Amino acid sequence: MTKIRFLKRSRRKKPKLSLILLDWNVRESLHLLRYLQQQTAPRDQFEITVIEFYEQVSEAVKKFENTIDNLISLGMSKDCYYHKHVMYNVGIAFSRGDIIMIGDSDAMVRDTFVETILDAFDDDPNIVFHMDQFRNMRRDLYPFNYPEFEEVTGDGCTNNMNGQTSGVLNTDDPIHTRNYGACMCAWRKDLIVIGGSDEHIDYLGHICGPYEMTFRLLNLGRREVWHQHEFMYHTWHPGQAGADNYLGPHDGRHMSTTALETLESRRTAPLCPNAVLHEIGTGRNLSDEEMIGKLIDPKYPEEWKTENIEANVSHRRWSDYVVPMGTYNGFRITSEVDRLIGHPIFEISMGEGKDPKKKDFLEDENLETLRNKINRNHPPGLLKEISRATRVFPLIISLSWMRQLTLELLVLTIRAVKNHDQKSFLNFIGGIGIFFRKLLRSPREIWKEISGSKGEHGSLAVTIYYQSRETNEKSPHSKPLVFASHPLSKIFLQNLQRRPYFPEFDFIRTSNAKVIEDVLEKLCQDETQRPVIVRNDLYARFHTIFSESTASDRIVVI
Numbered sequence: 001m002t003k004i005r006f007l008k009r010s011r012r013k014k015p016k017l018s019l020i021l022l023d024w025n026v027r028e029s030l031h032l033l034r035y036l037q038q039q040t041a042p043r044d045q046f047e048i049t050v051i052e053f054y055e056q057v058s059e060a061v062k063k064f065e066n067t068i069d070n071l072i073s074l075g076m077s078k079d080c081y082y083h084k085h086v087m088y089n090v091g092i093a094f095s096r097g098d099i100i101m102i103g104d105s106d107a108m109v110r111d112t113f114v115e116t117i118l119d120a121f122d123d124d125p126n127i128v129f130h131m132d133q134f135r136n137m138r139r140d141l142y143p144f145n146y147p148e149f150e151e152v153t154g155d156g157c158t159n160n161m162n163g164q165t166s167g168v169l170n171t172d173d174p175i176h177t178r179n180y181g182a183c184m185c186a187w188r189k190d191l192i193v194i195g196g197s198d199e200h201i202d203y204l205g206h207i208c209g210p211y212e213m214t215f216r217l218l219n220l221g222r223r224e225v226w227h228q229h230e231f232m233y234h235t236w237h238p239g240q241a242g243a244d245n246y247l248g249p250h251d252g253r254h255m256s257t258t259a260l261e262t263l264e265s266r267r268t269a270p271l272c273p274n275a276v277l278h279e280i281g282t283g284r285n286l287s288d289e290e291m292i293g294k295l296i297d298p299k300y301p302e303e304w305k306t307e308n309i310e311a312n313v314s315h316r317r318w319s320d321y322v323v324p325m326g327t328y329n330g331f332r333i334t335s336e337v338d339r340l341i342g343h344p345i346f347e348i349s350m351g352e353g354k355d356p357k358k359k360d361f362l363e364d365e366n367l368e369t370l371r372n373k374i375n376r377n378h379p380p381g382l383l384k385e386i387s388r389a390t391r392v393f394p395l396i397i398s399l400s401w402m403r404q405l406t407l408e409l410l411v412l413t414i415r416a417v418k419n420h421d422q423k424s425f426l427n428f429i430g431g432i433g434i435f436f437r438k439l440l441r442s443p444r445e446i447w448k449e450i451s452g453s454k455g456e457h458g459s460l461a462v463t464i465y466y467q468s469r470e471t472n473e474k475s476p477h478s479k480p481l482v483f484a485s486h487p488l489s490k491i492f493l494q495n496l497q498r499r500p501y502f503p504e505f506d507f508i509r510t511s512n513a514k515v516i517e518d519v520l521e522k523l524c525q526d527e528t529q530r531p532v533i534v535r536n537d538l539y540a541r542f543h544t545i546f547s548e549s550t551a552s553d554r555i556v557v558i
Contacts, residue, residue, distance in 0.1 A: 002075045002301055004090065004292045007057065010047050010069035016118055017046040018097030018188070021105035023061055024053035024082035028237065029144045030105045033064035041114040047097055050105070051087045054078055070094060074296065080304040081246050084208050085197035086296060089274040092188060092196050093291050100191055102210040103183035106144070107133060108152065108233035116230040117185050127225045128190075128217040131183035132165040133232040141235040152233040168226050171513040175541055176253050180211035182232050190217055196277035198270035199297070201321050202258040204304060205246030212259035218547045219268045246309055261324045263543050264536040264557045265332060271322045327558065328455035329386070330462030331362065331374050339363050340370050344377075345459060345556065346466040382465055385502050386458045389495035393457075394450050396488060401446050409435050457492045460533065460558045464496070467531045467556070468503030478528035482507035483516065484535040516542055520549040533558060 021032065036048060049070035050061055057073060065071065072090060076082075088102055099121055120129050138156035141147055159166040159177075167178035191197075194216045203212070218224055249257045258271070276294045279286060286294075299320070302308070323335040331342035342362040362377070364370040375383055412435070416428035460482070467480045482493060482505060493507045508519060523532065532555045539546055539557045546555055 008071035015047040015097040018095035020091030088197040129185040133179045133182035181209040184210035195273040200272040202248040207248040215262040327459040329458040478530040485511040
C-alpha cells in the first residue's frame with residue numbers, strides 16, 4: 001500500500017500560478033529551479049511543487065529544497081514503472097494556483113518565464129498555453145553547468161530558426177515538430193472539468209505527456225496557443241529520448257495514439273479518471289488528509305510492477321481499462337472490461353429526434369458478431385456501395401507492402417555491393433533475415449491493414465450518407481464536404497462519387513495548411529451550414545486550424 005507524504009507543504013494561500021515538476025529518481029539536475037529564483041514576477045504570485053514518484057527524493061531535488069514550496073513523495077516501490085499522469089493529478093489536486101503549469105524540470109528559462117505565462121492568460125482566458133523548447137545536442141554541455149542562453153541556441157542547436165524554434169514556425173506537421181511536453185499551462189478549474197490527466201495504462205512510462213489534456217481542452221472549446229517569442233532551453237543528457245523505458249502505443253514518432261484518438265472522438269473525459277479530481281469536479285471540498293487516502297488507486301502498485309508489465313506487454317486488452325479499437329462502418333469500437341461496445345459516430349452530430357428509450361450503443365463479447373450487429377443498423381444498399389468502393393483495397397495495399405519490401409531489399413543489396421567489406425556483408429546477411437521475417441509476417445499484416453482500412457473508410461461512407469440525409473432535410477442544396485489527404489481515401493471517395501445511388505458530396509484532398517484555412521474561412525461565410533467531415537490523420541496534423549474555426553461545431557472526425 002502506497003502512502004503519499006508531504007515532505008514540505010506550501011504556506012502560500014493564493015498564488016496565481018502553480019508549477020508542477022516531476023522526478024522518478026532520474027533527474028541529475030533540476031536546474032529550472034535555479035532560474036525560477038530569478039523571475040521578474042513577484043515570488044508570492046507562483047508556487048513550485050515537486051513530486052517524486054518513488055519513496056526517496058534525489059540529491060538533485062534536495063539541492064533546491066529551499067526553493068520548493070510543495071515537496072511530495074508518492075512512495076511507490078522501485079519495482080513499479082513510473083506513471084507521469086498520476087503525478088500530474090497529485091499536483092493538480094494539491095495546487096492552490098488558478099493556473100497550472102506542467103513542464104520540464106531540467107530546462108533553462110529566462111527571467112520573464114512566469115510573467116509571460118500570467119500575461120498570456122490575462123490577454124486571453126480561453127486558452128491552453130504551450131511554450132516550445134530549443135534543444136542542443138552538444139555532449140560537452142553535459143554535465144549541466146549553466147551555459148549562456150546564446151550558447152544553447154548556437155552550435156549544436158537542432159531547431160533554431162532565426163531566434164524561434166522550427167516547431168512554432170512549422171505549419172505542415174506541428175504535432176511532431178513542437179515539444180508538447182516542454183511547458184503546458186491551463187486553468188486549474190478547466191483541468192478539473194475534464195477530469196484531470198488520464199491514468200490509462202497506455203500512458204505508463206515514456207509515451208505520455210500533458211498534451212492529452214491539451215487535446216481534451218480543445219474539445220472543451222479552449223484554444224491552443226504557442227508563444228512565439230518566449231522559449232525554454234534544453235541541453236543534452238543521457239537517456240533524454242526515453243531509452244530503456246516502457247513504451248505505450250504510439251504512432252512511430254513517440255506521439256501517443258491513445259491521445260491522438262482523443263482528437264478523433266472529440267471526447268473531454270479521460271478513459272481512466274482520478275477519483276479525487278472527479279469528486280472535486282462535483283463541488284466537494286476535500287482536505288489534504290482525505291485526498292492523500294484516495295489519490296492513488298490501490299490496484300496501481302501491483303499492475304505497474306515491472307514483471308507484470310513486461311509479461312503482458314503484447315496484450316492490448318487490459319481487463320479493467322477502456323481500450324479504443326478504431327472504427328467500423330460508422331461506429332467507434334472500444335473494449336470495456338468484458339465486452340466490446342460500438343458507439344455510433346453519426347449520432348454525435350444527429351442527436352435530434354433520437355428515441356430516449358433506445359440504447360445509443362451496441363455491445364457484444366465477439367468482434368465479428370458486433371460488426372454484424374452494426375451492419376444490420378444500415379440499409380443493405382449502403383453496405384453494397386461501401387463494398388464496391390473498397391473492392392480495390394486488397395490489391396492497392398498488397399502492392400504497397402511489396403513495393404516497400406522490395407525497396408528495403410534493394411537498398412541492402414546496393415550497400416553490400418558498393419562497400420565490399422565484411423561489415424557490409426554481415427549487415428546484408430542480417431538484413432536478408434529481417435526481410436524474410438517481414439515477408440512471412442506480411443500476409444497477416446496486410447490483412448490487418450486491409451480490414452482496418454475498410455472499417456475506417458466504411459465509417460467515412462456511413463457518415464457522409466447520414467449527414468447528407470440530415471442536410472437534405474434542412475437545406476437540399478447543401479452537400480457535405482470531406483477533407484482527406486491519403487491516396488487511398490482519394491480512390492475510395494472517387495469511387496463513391498461514381499455510384500449513382502450514393503448521396504452527392506464534395507471532397508478536398510490536401511495536406512496544405514493554407515488551403516485548409518482558406519476553405520474553412522469560406523465555409524464560415526456559407527449560410528447553408530454544410531457539414532464537414534475530416535479524416536482522422538489530417539485532423540490530428542492540423543487540429544489547431546480545425547478546432548479554432550467557427551465551423552468546428554459542424555466537424556465530424558473519422
